[in-house]
Amino acid sequence: MMRSLYSGVSGLKVHQTKMDVIGNNIANVNTIGFKASTVQFSDVFYQTTQSASGANALTGMAGMNAKQIGLGTTLSSISASMSTQGGAQRTDNATDIMITGNAFFVVNNGNGNYFTKNGSFTIDGSGYLATESGYYVMGWSPDPADPNKIKQDTVNKIAIQTPENSTTPPEATTDVTLKGNIDKTDSNLTGDGYIISSEFYDNLGNAYTAKIKLEKDTAATKDENQYKMTLAGITDKDGKAVTSALMTGVTFGGDNYTIDATGKITGTGTSAIVKFDANTGAFISTSTGTAAAPIKTLDMKITAASDTTGKVTLFGKEGVIKYDLSSITQYSTTGACSISSSKGSLENTGAGKKVGNLSGISIQTDGKIYGSYDNGTSKLLGQIAVANFANPAGLESIGGSLFAATQNSGEFDGKGKDVSEDGGKFSTGVLEMSNVDLSSEFTNMITTQRGFQANSRIITTSDTLLDELINLKR
Incomplete structure (x- = not known):
């Protein structure tokens, strides 16, 4: 009973x-x-x-089953449904991430690595990617030997808005392209000259503007299809004339210029010449080039006041900026010239850049994090690593949406994996809901x-x- x-x-x-x-x-x-x-x-x-x-042939008795009385029930297991994916909840937050697949985020609070499916992340006060409960999100950093590649090593916290990532270095301008049309009837070409403003950067990110004067060639040949180009001045970002305290001299198109203490610039040689075809209005060449052997560029070489070697690097490679004039035409239009200047070559190289400030981040499906900077630079900041377990149901829940590895789940190797290795991916702006x-x-x-x-x-x-x-x- x-x-x-x-x-x-x-x-x-x-x-x-x-x-x-x-x-x-x-x-x-x-x-x-x-x-x-x-x-x-x-x-x-x-x-x-x-x-x-069993049956007994000697006595003729049949076999009999055991007679057993059960003593109730007990708890066999409590298992988490790890392989069942929860639905996607849209947040539109760039640092909210959902994993598609059976992998887990790796997080760390200084006492060890833990694992979670909760991808609600933020950037902490030190600039690292972290959970809202104060755990660092773990991953890999760029390879010091090649910053465009990730070095998959022991996982570590991921630097996002740290001092080394908050800016990117500037680049000096090495190429400038002039485009547009010269209308020979423009009165400025025979008056004070048509001024072209050309911006460029030095390798510290300082912005300058070169004032290039275009005028008709009044030499004895009186060729109406060629023009002189001279340097009229250089100003800083505030529009103030650059003085000899910064630049002691400039060479433009073979002509040497000196700059005095007030910023006045004076040419001491022969002006650069730009030639056009009289019949088609197309560009022929600069300076001494010909139609058969055209020279499409004019070089501007700046000598910095601090230069003592003759190889200036403050204003680009040895201080040389190449001006490409091959896109200029000479057509009859409205009686006014329309020449514009843009940093960079026709192949979009050599434009130079100012100092870049971090303006945003983007996280790719493979977990790579790129920083976007306001100078147009994109920089690889790191990659989020994931952990996979042979038996994810063997993980131990410790609260806070966190799991710890156990002997029955399999150990974490400390390195992690790329989420795409097992066909998984990250989705940003969404979170995995409860299943x-x-x-x-x-x-x-x-x-x-x-x-x-x-x-x-x-x-x-x-x-x-x-x-x-x-x-x-x-």
């Missing part, structure tokens, strides 16, 4: 535990990255009142309630039988 009582008690205990798990699942229905758990029962050992016997299925949970809740009720009836009925037994003496 007492066996049924204890069987009922065991049934109450396991159904109560299952209800606890169901309650936790439902409570976390909106927890980012939460993995629902399921409960499994198993029967416990039996009391054998008679063992099984709790409410319809299943409510169904399990009903069956669990009925199971609990049935086991309680075992106890009350057994108690009634015991009461009847005690009353036999009356």
Whole structure:
């Protein structure tokens, strides 16, 4: 009689535990990255009142099955549904990331590595990628030997808006392209000259503007299809004339110029010449070049005041900026010239750059993080690493949407993997929602309630039988 009582008690205990798990699942229905758990029962050992016997040919007796009385149920397992992907919740936050696949983010709080599906990340006050609960997101850094590649080594925290990543170095301008049309009827060509403003950078990121004067060639040949180009001045970003304290001299198109303490520039040689075809208006050549052997560029070489070697690097490679004039034409238009200057060659090289300030980041599907800078530079900042386990259900939940490795999950090697190695990917601007299925949970809740009720009836009925037994003496 007492066996049924204890069987009922065991049934109450396991159904109560299952209800606890169901309650936790439902409570976390909106927890980012939460993995629902399921409960499994198993029967416990039996009391054998008679063992099984085989048939006996001598006595003619048939075989008999064992006679066993079960002693209730016990908890077999509580397993998290790690392989079931939760839905995607759109956030449009650039640092919110969802993993497609069975991999986990690796995070660290200084005491060790932990693992999570919650990709709600932010950038902390020190400029590192971190979780909102203060764990660093782990990954790899660019290879010092080649900053455009990732060095997959032991995982470490990922620097985003740190001092070394907040800016990118400037570049000096080495090429300038002049485009547009020269209309020979423009009165400026025979007056004060047509001024072309040409911007360029030095290798410290300082911006300057060269004033280039275009005018008709008044030499004895009086060729209406060629023009003189001279340097009229150089100003800084504030429009102030650059003085000899910064530049002691400039060579433009073979003509030497001196700069005095007030910024006045004076040419001491022959002006550069630009030639055009009289019949087609097309560019022919600069200076001494010909149609058969055209020279399409004019060089401007700047000598810095601090230069003592003759090889100036402050204003580009040895201080030389090449001006490409091959795109200029000589057509009759509205009576006005329209020449513009742009930094860089026709192949978009040599434009130079100012100092770049970090303006945003983007995270690729493989976890590589690129910084965008306001000077047009894109820089590789790092890559998010992931962890894979042979048995992800063997991970131990420690709260805070975090898991710890156990002997049954498999160990983390400390290096991690590229998420794309196993066909996974990252999606930015979305988070993985809980994988709790409410319809299943409510169904399990009903069956669990009925199971609990049935086991309680075992106890009350057994108690009634015991009461009847005690009353036999009356």
